[in-house]
Amino acid sequence: MKKTIVSVLVAFSASAMAQTYDYDVTLKDYQGDAKSSVSYGGQIARHALHNSLKKIISDGDHVEMLKYLSSKEAGRAIIDPVSKDGFEIKQTSIDELSKGKDLLSSAYDGVITGWPGNPTAQELLQELVELASNSKKGYDPVNGYDYTQLVSKFTMGAVFYNKAVNHYLEEKLEAGQSPNDAPYVEGAYYTGTEHVWDEAFGYFGAPANGLELTPKEVVQITKQNPEYFTKADANGDGVVDLKSEMAFAHAYYAASIDASAGTNYFHTIMQAFIDGRQLIANAKGERLTSAQRGELKGYAATIATAWQQVIAEAAFKYAGSVYEDLEKIAVIEDAQGNVNNAFRSYVKHWGELKGFALSLEAAGRDLGNAQAGLDRLIGFSPVLFGGAQVVALDGKGDFIQANVGSMQEYKLNMIKVQNLLAQEFDLKAKLEDQTGGMSEVLNQINAAGQSAEND
Amino acid sequence: MFDHFVGWLGNELVAASSSLLDKSKRVSLWYLLSALLFAWGVLAIRYGHDGWSRLQPYLSWRVWWHRSARTDYLLWFANRLALAVLIPKTLTQAVWISWLYFYWQEAGIGDAQLGWPTSIVIVVFTLCYFFVDDFSRFFVHWCMHKSPWLWAFHQVHHSAKVLTPFTVFRTHPVEGLLFFLRSMTSQSLVISVFLVVFPNQVSLWQIYGVLVTTFLFNALGANLRHSGVALSYGQRIEKWFISPAQHQVHHSNLNQHYDRNFGVALAIWDRMFGSWEPGHDNQMIRFGTNQAIDNMGMLGQWCQPFKDIYELFQARLKRVRIWLVSLQKKTPHTMALWKAPQTGKSVLKQDK
Numbered sequence A: 001m002k003k004t005i006v007s008v009l010v011a012f013s014a015s016a017m018a019q020t021y022d023y024d025v026t027l028k029d030y031q032g033d034a035k036s037s038v039s040y041g042g043q044i045a046r047h048a049l050h051n052s053l054k055k056i057i058s059d060g061d062h063v064e065m066l067k068y069l070s071s072k073e074a075g076r077a078i079i080d081p082v083s084k085d086g087f088e089i090k091q092t093s094i095d096e097l098s099k100g101k102d103l104l105s106s107a108y109d110g111v112i113t114g115w116p117g118n119p120t121a122q123e124l125l126q127e128l129v130e131l132a133s134n135s136k137k138g139y140d141p142v143n144g145y146d147y148t149q150l151v152s153k154f155t156m157g158a159v160f161y162n163k164a165v166n167h168y169l170e171e172k173l174e175a176g177q178s179p180n181d182a183p184y185v186e187g188a189y190y191t192g193t194e195h196v197w198d199e200a201f202g203y204f205g206a207p208a209n210g211l212e213l214t215p216k217e218v219v220q221i222t223k224q225n226p227e228y229f230t231k232a233d234a235n236g237d238g239v240v241d242l243k244s245e246m247a248f249a250h251a252y253y254a255a256s257i258d259a260s261a262g263t264n265y266f267h268t269i270m271q272a273f274i275d276g277r278q279l280i281a282n283a284k285g286e287r288l289t290s291a292q293r294g295e296l297k298g299y300a301a302t303i304a305t306a307w308q309q310v311i312a313e314a315a316f317k318y319a320g321s322v323y324e325d326l327e328k329i330a331v332i333e334d335a336q337g338n339v340n341n342a343f344r345s346y347v348k349h350w351g352e353l354k355g356f357a358l359s360l361e362a363a364g365r366d367l368g369n370a371q372a373g374l375d376r377l378i379g380f381s382p383v384l385f386g387g388a389q390v391v392a393l394d395g396k397g398d399f400i401q402a403n404v405g406s407m408q409e410y411k412l413n414m415i416k417v418q419n420l421l422a423q424e425f426d427l428k429a430k431l432e433d434q435t436g437g438m439s440e441v442l443n444q445i446n447a448a449g450q451s452a453e454n455d
Numbered sequence B: 001m002f003d004h005f006v007g008w009l010g011n012e013l014v015a016a017s018s019s020l021l022d023k024s025k026r027v028s029l030w031y032l033l034s035a036l037l038f039a040w041g042v043l044a045i046r047y048g049h050d051g052w053s054r055l056q057p058y059l060s061w062r063v064w065w066h067r068s069a070r071t072d073y074l075l076w077f078a079n080r081l082a083l084a085v086l087i088p089k090t091l092t093q094a095v096w097i098s099w100l101y102f103y104w105q106e107a108g109i110g111d112a113q114l115g116w117p118t119s120i121v122i123v124v125f126t127l128c129y130f131f132v133d134d135f136s137r138f139f140v141h142w143c144m145h146k147s148p149w150l151w152a153f154h155q156v157h158h159s160a161k162v163l164t165p166f167t168v169f170r171t172h173p174v175e176g177l178l179f180f181l182r183s184m185t186s187q188s189l190v191i192s193v194f195l196v197v198f199p200n201q202v203s204l205w206q207i208y209g210v211l212v213t214t215f216l217f218n219a220l221g222a223n224l225r226h227s228g229v230a231l232s233y234g235q236r237i238e239k240w241f242i243s244p245a246q247h248q249v250h251h252s253n254l255n256q257h258y259d260r261n262f263g264v265a266l267a268i269w270d271r272m273f274g275s276w277e278p279g280h281d282n283q284m285i286r287f288g289t290n291q292a293i294d295n296m297g298m299l300g301q302w303c304q305p306f307k308d309i310y311e312l313f314q315a316r317l318k319r320v321r322i323w324l325v326s327l328q329k330k331t332p333h334t335m336a337l338w339k340a341p342q343t344g345k346s347v348l349k350q351d352k
Helices: A002-017 A041-057 A063-067 A122-135 A147-168 A194-206 A216-221 A227-233 A247-262 A264-284 A290-334 A340-358 A370-376 A410-423 A437-445 B002-021 B030-045 B067-086 B092-108 B118-146 B148-158 B165-169 B173-197 B212-219 B245-248 B270-272 B299-328 B334-336 B347-351
Strands: A388-393 A399-403
Touching: A002 A437, A041 A063, A041 A122, A041 A147, A041 A194, A063 A122, A063 B030, A122 A147, A147 A194, A147 A247, A147 A290, A147 A340, A194 A264, A216 A227, A216 A247, A216 A264, A227 A340, A247 A264, A264 A290, A290 A340, A290 A410, A340 A370, A340 B002, A370 A410, A410 A437, A410 B092, A437 B092, A437 B173, B002 B067, B030 B212, B067 B165, B067 B173, B067 B299, B092 B173, B118 B212, B118 B270, B148 B173, B148 B299, B299 B334
Parallel strands: none
Antiparallel strands: A388 A399
């Protein structure tokens, strides 16, 4: 009986605690009809642009790709996600989410050292899309590139992660920036601070009721599994509203990692967004005090750290997949079989690894030695048959390959990449771990040689 | 530039001082206190009220502020700064372990699939880690005494005329570098093998975040090794574990005590190498090398080894020359053909 009462109380308190990302208007002197102050349609439009861009890369139409990367034109259809049997989507065009939005202008404008030629993230996105249009359905077997994966994974970092972590949750939270006692722009129904926080949340890509969902449910919503439609359709209107009921990008990856490893990245980030937004709502349209701003920055730091970990966890997982692919290739080669499929899988996983690794350096955060380590260990391309790897660009912008060692030796680099990621970003899930749990032991051993102790 | 240097200096000094509260360091206040309590308990049982008086060397400010002890403190800080520069930054344990782990797998060693519970793997791994680490310490220490080239540096540690727990830091930076390489090599070897054979089960058995064997070693009076408190475990135990009294014998300036008791925690290595010597609560030992270095300050401790290395080199060179001369006398025809390239004169004649 006692147990029953306790479990009912726990369930009740949990449901009472769970919050949807929806807050009333607090802007003083607001005379309009809006009830909710939450608005992040522009960010969801960019998620739809990214999803759609990923779909059309394999078509090889450069003009079409640019429509979703850098154009702001009206009338663009949403190519993904679209309605399917048992999973109806409310919106069919980008304009229904927000008008005049593009991906490229929001991308990181700093240098990316992990790609030959040291381009900015904006230049690199343009370069990758152009290369994709010249490849066969986004696949370049000569240099070992899967442009669908490279463009998709890097866009998530260079646009969503960068804008949220580097811009809204950092620069825009400073005193004097987007104050809470004034509308974000003239005529807006939300305050400056409210909108800054909402835009960061929008880039994360979680459903508004994310705290009520399990990581597995979030994953299945992104996959548009009809069995989870009722979970997705939070307001029960028979359609999934992309603005508040769909999971995109890193929110999906956070939930996916949690679902596989039992970690808590998705809810950690979600809870910090909710707590931060509640703090802003509690200010009731008044300018935040320095104490409130300090607390808000604390939530922002929690989000930034966990978000970075999610990207590093994804890179860790794909480094493990690359290692496994190389083992499979060795086995097939020994048996003198056909390695085409295994090589294709290797290139795909490498593209995912590289895309996530480049994302880590696309948000203006100082990674110290880790950045150089990741760049060198992963290289500019996977190691190809014969031990060749892309090492530079020539004067015409074509890739130059050089012999760097065998494909099998490249496995050692993947072990080092996993160790580096696990230690540098304090990873918890470590999916596809090929190190046998090395980072745990390394953490236990004190750095030798700090002091010359005799016996 | 200067600001950065001062900042770095400050950080290093603070980090060194933090050892006093770090439970993984032998000189932490916890272990300094636990050593005192341990010794007091044992000596009180053996000698009653007289037991306390035997602890006086551990508590005397004359010992702690002796010139030799002050040199220990200076070396502690100075070595930390020197090693921050000397220790290679890229040759990390992670790099070594990764390479060895990969190498074993490529050599065909894989998951043993013994089905052992993780707790058993942790205990076996911890014991192996301890044994290999302890033996490697013993062996490097043994080499330090047997090779005159290495002794030139190790004599710094033995030049202490009084022993305090901080004498553990009385080391030449070159020896500190060798310790770093020893620790990296031995640990990498054990860890990499276990990771391959027992993937995802390997972990060290720790207490308060410290390796269980290190914790026990330190908690049970490791600091007494470098102190004037003669505490023997009795011969039965001393055959297995090195007592403080045994290590003090190692620091003795008497000829009959030279090259005895190289071990750190275990005494079995000394028994295997024939260097085991029992200790005694009533032993009266003077510490030092009986050489000029015993009275030198920090700079002398740093420089004297290089002077000795130079003299050793000169002496060896002389021996080679004598050997060549003797060889020339035996085979004058052959040696006459050995000409110096520029002068055309015989090198041996030049030397004369």
